[in-house]
Amino acid sequence: KQEVTQIPAALSVPEGENLVLNCSFTDSAIYNLQWFRQDPGKGLTSLLLIQSSQREQTSGRLNASLDKSSGRSTLYIAASQPGDSATYLCAAINAGGTSYGKLTFGQGTILTVHP
Amino acid sequence: DAGVIQSPRHEVTEMGQEVTLRCKPISGHDYLFWYRQTMMRGLELLIYFNNNVPIDDSGMPEDRFSAKMPNASFSTLKIQPSEPRDSAVYFCATGLAGPDTQYFGPGTRLTVL
Numbered sequence: 001k002q003e004v005t006q007i008p009a010a011l012s013v014p015e016g017e018n019l020v021l022n023c024s025f026t027d028s029a030i031y032n033l034q035w036f037r038q039d040p041g042k043g044l045t046s047l048l049l050i051q052s053s054q055r056e057q058t059s060g061r062l063n064a065s066l067d068k069s070s071g072r073s074t075l076y077i078a079a080s081q082p083g084d085s086a087t088y089l090c091a092a093i094n095a096g097g098t099s100y101g102k103l104t105f106g107q108g109t110i111l112t113v114h115p
Numbered sequence: 116d117a118g119v120i121q122s123p124r125h126e127v128t129e130m131g132q133e134v135t136l137r138c139k140p141i142s143g144h145d146y147l148f149w150y151r152q153t154m155m156r157g158l159e160l161l162i163y164f165n166n167n168v169p170i171d172d173s174g175m176p177e178d179r180f181s182a183k184m185p186n187a188s189f190s191t192l193k194i195q196p197s198e199p200r201d202s203a204v205y206f207c208a209t210g211l212a213g214p215d216t217q218y219f220g221p222g223t224r225l226t227v228l
Contacts, residue, residue, distance in 0.1 A: 034216065
């Protein structure tokens with residue numbers, strides 16, 4: 001059974017800092033890995049999707065990396081802004097069998113960027 | 116496109132009542148997922164459909180929960196009878212293919228008193 005863990009559970013940084021959010025998963029047989037953002041009281045917005053054959057994906061100030069062999073992914077946020085404050089969730093997408101396509105989520109990292 | 120539409124956005128009910136949550140997927144998306152989010156357990160997949168057919172319902176907590184997708188543009192998640200421990204935010208998500216990006220609705224916040 002796939003298990004996804006995110007560290008840290010919460011992070012508070014001053015505006016302008018670069019930061020790294022960590023995600024680990026137990027079953028390396030994933031199809032891809034996805035990072036989401038969730039604002040309070042809202043749904044999830046997809047930030048980055050990394051295919052299992054890829055090492056990283058970039059979108060603006062965000063960069064996500066994937067190391068399947070070690071079961072780890074990181075989300076790097078450059079030059080953080082108060083608007084980045086949200087909960088960040090990573091999700092592993094299973095590759096085969098009856099679990100094909102299932103998203104298993106971590107518990108999330110609550111990020112606060114203060115001015 | 117309006118995105119994934121869920122209704123109601125908030126539901127407050129009393130224990131023992133039937134609750135029906137609704138989801139309208141993005142047009143053309145052939146995968147539909149129902150998730151539940153709680154503080155204790157985080158986001159959990161309850162059930163998902165492909166082309167209106169339930170593929171995996173192993174996450175459905177018990178027989179009180181049922182989900183249907185009568186056509187490509189509508190799905191329901193029903194809880195009967197509801198219990199206080201069912202209080203959570205229920206999300207519907209849809210996508211074009213199982214492993215690819217899923218688009219989430221705004222969720223239904225359910226409170227069972």
